Amino acid sequence: MKKYCILFVLLFIIILTAAVCAEGGTDETSAYLRMHVRANSNSAQDQAIKYEVKEAIVEYLMPLAASCESKEEAIGALEASLSEIEKVADEVLAENGFSYTSHAEVRREEFPSRVYDGVTLEAGVYDALIVELGTGTGDNWWCVVYPPLCFSGSATGESIRYRSRILEIIENFFSD
Secondary structure, eight states: OHHHHHHHHHHHHHHHHHHHHHTTOSOGGGGOEEEEEEOSOSSHHHHHHHHHHHHHHHHHHHHHHHTOSSHHHHHHHHHHTHHHHHHHHHHHHHHTTOOOOEEEEEEEEEEOOEEETTEEEOSEEEEEEEEEETTOOSOEEEEEEETTBOOSSOTTSOOOOOOOHHHHHHHHHHHO
16 A cells, blocks of 8 residues: 555656746756767768767666756766766777767757657757767768667657656565
């Protein structure tokens, strides 16, 4: 019975938060911390390595992001890990024979609207981890680092995987 009471309170908080957001109580762009991995160019080789780099970075970041309790905490964790993020990217680049390196930073940046499998992020200025490979002038790959909702697919029809810290907490709660 105690578990159901806690679940009811949690659902009430989620519904209340959604209602406040629907009434314009918060700026939608301020709720998210995005990530972009920008390829060196649009050549086939640079685009292919971009996906290998993003896989390595996501693997490194997801446990870090999932442990954060707020967007501000996630930004701090990313800023403290910038050199490690670059190291992860640079290792993948070097292992694949690329001579250029990466540059990572957290900054506010303008993004267009994006819709993936029914999830829409409106156009606007977002806080984001930007990882540029080489010149960083090629097409990019993106996901949402916080809340930890990262896409493993793309707009080309690959499957999309959603991760939700709230869902993980609820599942862990009921598995005890």
